[in-house]
Amino acid sequence: MKAAMKKAYLWLIFIFLYAPILVLVLFSFNTSKSRASWEGFSLKWYIELFQDRAIMTALGNTVLIAVVSALAAAVVGTIAAIGIYNLKGWRKNFIINVTYLPILNPDIVTGISMMILFIALSFPRGLASLIIAHITFGLPYVVISVLPKLAQLDPQIFDAALDLGATPREAYTKVILPQVLPGVFTGFLLAFTMSVDDFVVSFFVTGNGVENLAISIYSMARRGINPKINAVLTLLFAAVVAMMYLIQRRLRKSTADI
Amino acid sequence: MKRNWSLYPYILWMVVFTIVPILMVLYYSLVEAGGGFSLTLSHYARVFEPLYLSVIWRSILLALVSTVICLLLGYPVAMILASSPAKQQFSLIVLFVVPMWMNFLARTYAWMSLLETNGIINTFLGFFGIEPLSMLYTSGAVVLGMVYNYLPFMVFPIFTVLRKLDPSLLEAAEDLGANPLKTFMKVIFPLSLPGVLSGITMVFMPAVTTFVISQLLGGGQFTLIGNLIQQQYLRTYDWGFGSSLSIILMIIILLSMGLISRSNTNEEGGIL
Numbered sequence: 001m002k003a004a005m006k007k008a009y010l011w012l013i014f015i016f017l018y019a020p021i022l023v024l025v026l027f028s029f030n031t032s033k034s035r036a037s038w039e040g041f042s043l044k045w046y047i048e049l050f051q052d053r054a055i056m057t058a059l060g061n062t063v064l065i066a067v068v069s070a071l072a073a074a075v076v077g078t079i080a081a082i083g084i085y086n087l088k089g090w091r092k093n094f095i096i097n098v099t100y101l102p103i104l105n106p107d108i109v110t111g112i113s114m115m116i117l118f119i120a121l122s123f124p125r126g127l128a129s130l131i132i133a134h135i136t137f138g139l140p141y142v143v144i145s146v147l148p149k150l151a152q153l154d155p156q157i158f159d160a161a162l163d164l165g166a167t168p169r170e171a172y173t174k175v176i177l178p179q180v181l182p183g184v185f186t187g188f189l190l191a192f193t194m195s196v197d198d199f200v201v202s203f204f205v206t207g208n209g210v211e212n213l214a215i216s217i218y219s220m221a222r223r224g225i226n227p228k229i230n231a232v233l234t235l236l237f238a239a240v241v242a243m244m245y246l247i248q249r250r251l252r253k254s255t256a257d258i
Numbered sequence: 259m260k261r262n263w264s265l266y267p268y269i270l271w272m273v274v275f276t277i278v279p280i281l282m283v284l285y286y287s288l289v290e291a292g293g294g295f296s297l298t299l300s301h302y303a304r305v306f307e308p309l310y311l312s313v314i315w316r317s318i319l320l321a322l323v324s325t326v327i328c329l330l331l332g333y334p335v336a337m338i339l340a341s342s343p344a345k346q347q348f349s350l351i352v353l354f355v356v357p358m359w360m361n362f363l364a365r366t367y368a369w370m371s372l373l374e375t376n377g378i379i380n381t382f383l384g385f386f387g388i389e390p391l392s393m394l395y396t397s398g399a400v401v402l403g404m405v406y407n408y409l410p411f412m413v414f415p416i417f418t419v420l421r422k423l424d425p426s427l428l429e430a431a432e433d434l435g436a437n438p439l440k441t442f443m444k445v446i447f448p449l450s451l452p453g454v455l456s457g458i459t460m461v462f463m464p465a466v467t468t469f470v471i472s473q474l475l476g477g478g479q480f481t482l483i484g485n486l487i488q489q490q491y492l493r494t495y496d497w498g499f500g501s502s503l504s505i506i507l508m509i510i511i512l513l514s515m516g517l518i519s520r521s522n523t524n525e526e527g528g529i530l
C-alpha cells in the first residue's frame with residue numbers, strides 16, 4: 001500500500017514534468033495553428049521551419065556558439081586548472097573563489113555587466129561578443145570539473161615521467177592530460193549545455209540583429225502562437241536526448257572496461 | 259611542477275570579462291548620469307522609493323513561495339529516489355533529468371499554451387462544462403513557472419545527502435522505539451539539512467533574479483527586480499538606476515548565500 005502511494009506520487013511528479021514537453025512536441029505535428037485543439041497529423045510546420053531563414057540562422061548560431069565557446073573553455077579551463085592545482089595557500093583559495101563568481105553571479109548581472117563592457121570598448125556586438133560571453137560563463141564549469149581529477153592524481157606521477165626522460169611538455173600531454181581527460185570532457189559537456197540553454201546573458205550581449213535560438217523563441221513567444229517554434233524545439237530536444245544517450249553508452253562502456 | 263604561466267590567460271580572461279564588468283556596474287551605480295565623474299548616492303536612494311521597494315518585496319516573496327513549494331514537493335521525491343533499488347534508481351534519475359534538456363525558454367513557453375484562456379487545460383475543463391479560468395498572467399502562473407523550472411535543483415542535493423545516509427541509523431532509531439514520524443523528524447531530516455540548504459539556495463537564487471518567467475507567464479503585470487533592471491538598460495536607458503538595482507540584487511544573493519553557508523558548516527551537501 002505504502003509502496004503504491006510512493007509510486008503514484010512519483011508518477012504525478014513525472015506527469016507534471018513531462019506534460020508541457022509532450023504537449024509542445026505533439027502540437028508541432030498539428031495540422032492547424034491552434035495550440036489547444038488537435039486537428040490531425042502533419043509535417044507542414046517542419047517543412048515551413050526549414051524554409052524559415054531566420055530560425056535556421058538562429059539554430060546555426062546556437063550550435064556554432066556552443067561548439068566554439070565550449071572548446072575554447074575546455075582548453076583554457078584545463079590549462080588554468082593545472083595552474084590552480086600547482087598553487088598553494090591563499091592564492092589558490094582566492095583564484096578558486098573568483099572562479100565561482102560567474103556561477104554565483106545572477107545571470108542578468110553577468111549579462112548587463114558584459115553589455116556595458118562591450119559598449120564601453122565599442123566592441124561590435126554580435127557573434128563575437130556572444131562567443132566571448134559564453135566562454136566566460138563556461139570556463140568555471142571546466143575548471144571545477146578538472147580540478148578534482150587533478151587532485152586524484154598521484155603527486156609523484158609528474159616527477160616520475162620526468163625521471164623516465166619525458167620533457168615537461170610531454171609529461172603534461174602524455175601523462176597528466178590522459179588521466180584528467182574525463183574531467184575535461186565533463187566540463188566541455190557542461191559548458192556546451194549551458195551555452196545551448198542560455199538566454200539571459202545572450203539577450204543582453206547580442207546586437208546587430210544576431211540571434212541565437214533562445215532569443216528567437218523569446219521574441220516569437222511574445223508575439224504569440226507559432227507552431228514552427230514547437231517544431232524547432234522538438235528537433236533540438238531530440239538531438240540533445242540522442243547526444244546524451246550516445247555519451248551515456250560510451251561512458252558505460254568505458255567504465256565496464258575497468 | 260612550477261608552471262604558473264599556465265594561469266595567465268585565465269587570470270587575464272577573468273579580470274577583463276568578469277571583474278572589470280562588475281566594477282563598471284558599481285561605477286555606473288555611483289556616478290551622476292550624463293557622463294560626469296561626480297559621485298552620488300541618488301540612484302540607490304531611488305531604490306528605496308515605495309514603488310521600487312514593492313517590486314523588490316514581490317520578487318523575494320514569489321521566490322520564497324516557489325522555494326517552499328519546491329521543498330514540499332521535492333523532499334518526498336528525493337526520499338523515494340534514495341530508497342529505491344539501485345537498478346531502478348538510475349533510470350528514475352534519468353527520467354528526472356531529461357526534461358531539463360529541453361531549452362529553459364521552451365519549458366516556460368510550453369506552459370503558456372497549457373494555461374492560456376483558449377489553452378489545453380481550459381479546453382479540457384470545457385468538456386465538463388467548466389467555464390474557462392484565467393490562469394495565464396497571474397502570480398500563480400509565475401510561481402508555477404518557477405517551481406516547474408527549478409524543482410530538480412531542490413531534488414538532487416537532497417537526494418545526494420539521503421543516499422549517503424547510513425541505513426543502520428534508521429534501524430537503530432526503530433530499535434530504540436521511534437515511530438516513522440519521529441525517525442524522520444529526529445534522524446532523517448536533521449541529517450539531510452545540508453542538502454536541503456543547498457537546494458534552497460539553488461532554487462531561490464535563479465527565482466529571485468528571473469525576468470523571463472515573469473515576462474512570459476506574468477505578462478508584464480508582475481514586475482520583478484529582473485524586469486526592472488532589464489527595463490532600465492534596454493528601454494529607459496537609465497544605467498545608473500539599473501546598475502544600483504543590479505548591485506542590490508548581488509547583495510541579496512551574497513547575503514542569502516552567506517546566511518546559508520554559515521548554517522551549513524557540514525560541507526557534505528555541496529553546492530554542485
